[in-house]
Amino acid sequence: MKVAVSTVVLFVLWVAMTGSFDPQELSVGLITAAVISMIAPGVAGPEPKKWLQPKRYVFAFIYLFYFLYAMVKANLDVASRVVNPRLPINPGIVKVKTKLKTNAGKLALANSITLTPGTLSVDIVGQYLYIHWIDVKSPDIEAATQEIVKGFERFLEVIFE
Amino acid sequence: MVYRALGEFLILVGSLFLFLAGIGLLRMPDVYNRMQTGTKATTLGALSLIMGVGIYHPQWFFKTAIISLFILLTNPVSSHALARASHNKGIPLAKGSVLDRYAEDKERGLKEAENDS
Structure with a gap:
């Protein structure tokens, strides 16, 4: 089970990276993916059956657009602060709490926070994240969590938990 | 050639954001605020540059999409590591910063701070 799932995942990655459907390349890719999966079945993560649930992919697709929107908004926000001659910033490090438990989920959350409106993940300890906030x-803790984390958590909960 | 125009437009937007990131690095008062402009603007700038090239040359599109994915994954991790390292080294926040919960919790010990709710 674990081996089969990680073989498929690695094979899809191979096809995406080579970008060719030549039968020779496809067969080499399939063999490579199978061998790697037999040596290291852990590449698909601790719970491989998560890869088989279509709901996660749908939410990941929606999340992509939500995230791109948040990122463009973040950039316009930071850009407007940078070109403003008064430099309107009010920085500090706040602490927020997340419900996510898996490592992949926390990584995605921390990365999303770093790339969006005026926030930068500084450290993560258990369920808490320390975040440098430009404004x-x-x-x-509660209010900052509501402001920074909740929007992403809604999606990431379904995708990774 | 609509897609070529779109590719050129994305490349232009990308370089504009990279330019703003450069200004941000010069204007911001401390290392953490610089990291803010340095991460966000460069990530979007690099993304739209690379995707612009991918749209301009459609046969490269999948490869540029994969490169963008890796940038999205790795760029925030490196800035997080830099911010954490500078805080552990004791570099202070700029004057006018309102609070620093991380320093407060470090004084108490991060392990204990993890337990309160």
């Missing part, structure tokens, strides 16, 4: 709206 601190509230020092409170």
